[in-house]
Amino acid sequence: MKGFLASMYIGLQIESNWTKKWVWLLYLAAYPIGSFLTVIILYGVFGQKTGLLPYALYGTIFYYSLSMVFFDMAFSVHDDREHYQTLKYIFLSSTSYRTYLCGRAATRYLIALAGIFINLCWLVPVLRLPFHPNWGYLIAGATLGYLVAAGLGLAVASVFLLTIKLDVDVVDALFGGIFVLSGALFPPTAFPAVFAKIAEFVPLSPFIELMRRAISGKILTSFLSDMSTFQLLGRVALSAAVLFALGSLLVSFGSRQAQRKGYIDVTTAF
Amino acid sequence: MKKKFLLFLRTLNARAYVRIFGQMREATWVVASVLGGFFTMATYIYLYRTLGTGSEFSGLVVLGGFMTPFFLNVLWGVATQLYWEKEMGNLELMLVSPAPLSAFLVGLSVGGAMHTMLRSLAVLFFGIAVFKVQFTVLHLPSALLVFLVTLFSMYGLGIVFSSLFLYHGRDAWRTADLVMEPTNVLSGSYFPARFLGLGLLGIAALIPTTLGLDALRQLLVPSFTVKVLDWRWELLILIGLGLVFAFIASWALRSVEYKARRDARLTLRWQ
Numbered sequence: 001m002k003g004f005l006a007s008m009y010i011g012l013q014i015e016s017n018w019t020k021k022w023v024w025l026l027y028l029a030a031y032p033i034g035s036f037l038t039v040i041i042l043y044g045v046f047g048q049k050t051g052l053l054p055y056a057l058y059g060t061i062f063y064y065s066l067s068m069v070f071f072d073m074a075f076s077v078h079d080d081r082e083h084y085q086t087l088k089y090i091f092l093s094s095t096s097y098r099t100y101l102c103g104r105a106a107t108r109y110l111i112a113l114a115g116i117f118i119n120l121c122w123l124v125p126v127l128r129l130p131f132h133p134n135w136g137y138l139i140a141g142a143t144l145g146y147l148v149a150a151g152l153g154l155a156v157a158s159v160f161l162l163t164i165k166l167d168v169d170v171v172d173a174l175f176g177g178i179f180v181l182s183g184a185l186f187p188p189t190a191f192p193a194v195f196a197k198i199a200e201f202v203p204l205s206p207f208i209e210l211m212r213r214a215i216s217g218k219i220l221t222s223f224l225s226d227m228s229t230f231q232l233l234g235r236v237a238l239s240a241a242v243l244f245a246l247g248s249l250l251v252s253f254g255s256r257q258a259q260r261k262g263y264i265d266v267t268t269a270f
Numbered sequence: 271m272k273k274k275f276l277l278f279l280r281t282l283n284a285r286a287y288v289r290i291f292g293q294m295r296e297a298t299w300v301v302a303s304v305l306g307g308f309f310t311m312a313t314y315i316y317l318y319r320t321l322g323t324g325s326e327f328s329g330l331v332v333l334g335g336f337m338t339p340f341f342l343n344v345l346w347g348v349a350t351q352l353y354w355e356k357e358m359g360n361l362e363l364m365l366v367s368p369a370p371l372s373a374f375l376v377g378l379s380v381g382g383a384m385h386t387m388l389r390s391l392a393v394l395f396f397g398i399a400v401f402k403v404q405f406t407v408l409h410l411p412s413a414l415l416v417f418l419v420t421l422f423s424m425y426g427l428g429i430v431f432s433s434l435f436l437y438h439g440r441d442a443w444r445t446a447d448l449v450m451e452p453t454n455v456l457s458g459s460y461f462p463a464r465f466l467g468l469g470l471l472g473i474a475a476l477i478p479t480t481l482g483l484d485a486l487r488q489l490l491v492p493s494f495t496v497k498v499l500d501w502r503w504e505l506l507i508l509i510g511l512g513l514v515f516a517f518i519a520s521w522a523l524r525s526v527e528y529k530a531r532r533d534a535r536l537t538l539r540w541q
Contacts, residue, residue: 018440027448034451038460045465047321083357165295169302176309185313186320 003095007103011072014104015111032115035064039185040127052186054129055212055220059184061116062211065142066149066204067175068112069105073153074171076104077160081267088265097255098248101157102150109146132217137229141214144233144240145207151243152203158247158254164266184208187221200224203243206235281373282380289347289381300389303339307393308400311335314460315401326493327461329405332397333486334459336390340424341454341479343386345446348379348428353435353443361436365527372523375432379425409489416489416501419508420482426515427478433522437530458483462496471498478511 016024039060043053081087090100124131156174160166181188181195181202188199199205200223209224210232219225224232258264293299311331318327352375355361364374397403435442456470457463457479464484466474474480475498485501485508487494498504 018444027444031448034448034455037452037455041455041465042317042321042461045461046318046323050321052320165298167296167299167302169306170298173302173305173309176306176313180309180313180316186317190316190320 003093003099004103004106007095007100008107010100011104011107015107028111028115029118032061032064032112032119036060036119036123052221053127054216055187056185057123057127057129058212058215058220059182059208061119062145062208063179063182063184063204065109065112065116066145066207067179068108069146069149070153070156070175071168071171072105072108073101073150074156074160075168076101077157078168081164081264085265085267091255091259091264098154098251101154101251105150105153106146109149113142130216130218130220134214134217134229137210137214137233140233141207141210141236144236145211147240147244148203148207148236151240151245151247154244154247154251158250161251161254161258161263162261164263164268178202178204181205182208183223187223189221189223203239206232206239210236277368278370278373281369282377285374285377286381286384289378290385293385300392303389304392304396307335307339307389308396310338311393311397312400324493326491328401329403329491330462330487330494331460332394332401332403333490334483335397336394337420337479337483337486338454338459339386339390339393340383340421341457341459342450343382344379344424344428345431345450345453347382347386348375348425349431350435350443350446351375351378352432353439356436356439371527372429372520375429375519375523379428383421383425404492405490406492407490412501413486413489416482416485416505416508419505419512420478420486423478423482423508423512423515426512426519429519430515430522433519433526436523437526437533437535439535453477456480462487462494464496464498475507476511478508481508 018024019027036057039053039056043050043056047053047056077087080090091097093100120131123129156171179185181191181199182204183199183202184204188196188205190196191199206224206227210229212220213229213232227235311334314331314334315328318331352361352371355364364371398405431446435446456466456474457477458466458474459479462484463471463474463480471480481498481504484498485504488497488501499507
């Protein structure tokens, strides 16, 4: 726990100590805007009659919160090894590498959630979004969502540990694919039938739908509408357990192999 | 004078070579960036299908998907490059060499544009093949001219920003991260820029991609009617923007390099 908290503190320093505190607070509030600006413009101009704006907006911001976790985990391997050249010291410390990654990403997740909260304060009244939060589901969903994203992030981090030339574009491509299929931006019913079916089994889909229902108090489309909110929570819990266990195993394996192969302190200047 | 010019060309060639061939060494880099571009494009095409807009929007999105890698290359491959060179410890070596920094940046832009071209063409190919998008080739020479002028203007803007990044550190990097998505959205990569409204459009027009994409859509998408200006006017504005950016870049690079030397920030890492 001490190592986890220390890693969270390092995460906070990396995220915030590049500027003054008040500038960082503005940055924190402004950063999520890029994630939903397209949604507001496109649904505002073309999709007013569809009534899908709340679906897309909530979906996008909750996807954004998870994306911060897995991008941070994948990128921190590269950043610590190549940029700050501190990966070898992290491995020498008494904290496990998995704990370090989870701590850093937890800070990023909390920062993302804070940014979302700040933006919802104006988005809900201005866009008249349905807002009837079920706090129990929201907190449980947010916690389990972190574990889902951390599991995926740890798996990708293990790949990064074992390669020295892999670019973060791979993470962009991987999670770009998940974003399309997860139904965050539009109901997957727009896809051909096969992809629409696959979308139901993408690990992030139930999380995003759970959070939509938990915050809006409504079922907004027919996507996953045959499942109750409690069933969705169960599915997110199952995904979290499986993915986090798998990610933990992979990152432990990746750490051992990377140490054996001498990849911990390799710099390539790529 | 001739010696200086030759040195400029040799530096340009050397930096462009590394950018073009260095980026081809890893197949995963090419595949990942093409896939990333393709997924983004697919997202917006399916979004438009959900919204029930006309099929011409698929063409707009595919063209946006073609131009987006250039925008990302300008931001992360040119504007931030001097920052990364500083972080890796190469900048001091570059500055003590007789090679001019401006040649290094122009080489980076030429090389970056050429290696991005391959990825953008792949995204365009998959967009056309998978989503059955049709373009007209009647105005292809004009479209090529607009495209090249847009690149000139975009990379000029990239060089302007690179001097800012030379002086600033992580704060500039964070700013680039912050503005990347809104800038990409404002430039109308995935919808006609005219829908931005006059106020936002005035700001967005300073990003060369905005008018460049609008002109390309007029020339290549037959049913595109929601143009900002006639493409000829847009071409003229882009030429003007390119020249202004080139002038500012040359001035900014000199003055920021001087300021960075004076304040001892050229070798300051991890700040």
